[in-house]
Amino acid sequence: ENPDEGNPVCWGVRVQQVLDFYTDIRDDLDKYCEAHRICLQDGPYKYHHVCLQDPCPFRPINKAKYDDHRGVPFVTAASLLTPGCAEQALVAPLVASTQLVVDRYIRPMTRGSGRSLALTMNQGRPLRCCAFVTHSWSEPFAEFLDTLQTSLDSRDAVFLSCFSIDQNSRTEPRLNSGILDCRSLPSFQAMRQAEKLVIAMDRDFTLLSRVWCDLEI
Numbered sequence: 630e631n632p633d634e635g636n637p638v639c640w641g642v643r644v645q646q647v648l649d650f651y652t653d654i655r656d657d658l659d660k661y662c663e664a665h666r667i668c669l670q671d672g673p674y675k676y677h678h679v680c681l682q683d684p685c686p687f688r689p690i691n692k693a694k695y696d697d698h699r700g701v702p703f704v705t706a707a708s709l710l711t712p713g714c715a716e717q718a719l720v721a722p723l724v725a726s727t728q729l730v731v732d733r734y735i736r737p738m739t740r741g742s743g744r745s746l747a748l749t750m751n752q753g754r755p756l757r758c759c760a761f762v763t764h765s766w767s768e769p770f771a772e773f774l775d776t777l778q779t780s781l782d783s784r785d786a787v788f789l790s791c792f793s794i795d796q797n798s799r800t801e802p803r804l805n806s807g808i809l810d811c812r813s814l815p816s817f818q819a820m821r822q823a824e825k826l827v828i829a830m831d832r833d834f835t836l837l838s839r840v841w842c843d844l845e846i
Contacts, residue, residue: 633755633757634748634755636818636822637788637793637815637816637818637819637822638757638758638788638818638819638822638823639755639756639757639758640745640747640748640755640756640758640788640793640794640815640819641747641751641755641756641757641758641759641786641787641788641793642746642747642750642751642756642786642787642789642792642793643756643783643784643785643786643787644777644778644781644782644783644784644785644787645783645784646750647774647777647789647792648774648777648778648783650746651770651771651774654730654733654734655771658725658729658730658733658734658770659725660686661687661723661729661733662722662723662724662725662729664680664681664682664685664686664687665678665679665680665681665685665687665703665723666678666679666681666706666720666721666722666723667679667720667721667722667723667724668704668709668719668720669719669720669721670709670719670720674702674704674708674709676702677702677703677704678698678701678702678703678704678723679703679704679705679706679709679720680703680704680705680706681706683705683706683707685698685703685705688703699732699733699734699736699737700732700736700737701732701733706720724767724769725769725770725771726766726767726768726769726770727764727765727766727767727768727770727773727791728766728767729770730770730791731766731791731796735791735792735796736796736797739795739796739797740797741797742795742797743795743798744795745792745793745794745795745796746791746792746796747789747792747793750792756786757786758786758787758788758793758819758822758823758824759785759786759787759823759824759825760781760785760787760788760823760824760825760826760827761787761788761816761819761820761823761825761826761827762777762787762788762789762826762827762829763826763827763828763829764776764789764828764829765829766791768829773829776829777827777829780827780829781827787827788816788819788820788823790816793815793816793819794815794816
């Protein structure tokens with residue numbers, strides 16, 4: 630194992646690698662969003678993906694081995710009309726956000742590896758970040774990539790939490806005299822060592838409502 634892999638600032642991914650990754654998943658991502666909505670109704674199905682067709686094209690046969698929701702909780706639209714659910718459950722279009730990209734692609738791709746996607750992509754050749762990128766995971770992924778392309782060179786290696794942190798593990802900040810010490814987190818270690826901080830503001834300014842983003846800024 631390369632010793633640099635233990636240093637979070639070396640958990641970088643090139644902008645071009647992120648763009649190529651999006652090219653690979655874009656068709657599937659678009660089709661998935663077209664086939665689903667998201668439930669925002671309070672209750673047992675809140676934040677479940679709502680399959681508009683039954684059977685859903687991502688589970689054409691009602692058996693686990695044919696399921697392609699990849700661990701994301703889902704429910705059929707008809708189920709939202711059953712007793713105990715709201716007659717007209719609040720649903721919204723499913724946005725092809727960074728959060729969805731993490732849930733549907735990054736997390737399944739790295740499950741069981743104990744590594745982030747960035748380290749998996751650059752196995753044995755970890756990249757030192759020149760920039761730390763702060764952004765909202767609710768922003769459409771394509772719009773976020775537009776910001777990256779505008780702000781950085783395609784060859785730049787950057788720290789993106791969704792790519793640079795293992796999305797199948799959970800790292801908690803340490804307690805220091807009863808106070809959460811975020812300095813122990815890999816993301817903050819990387820941010821301190823990176824040459825610059827890039828703030829990718831989304832069109833709805835949701836970044837400003839994210840506690841972690843506020844802390845990074």
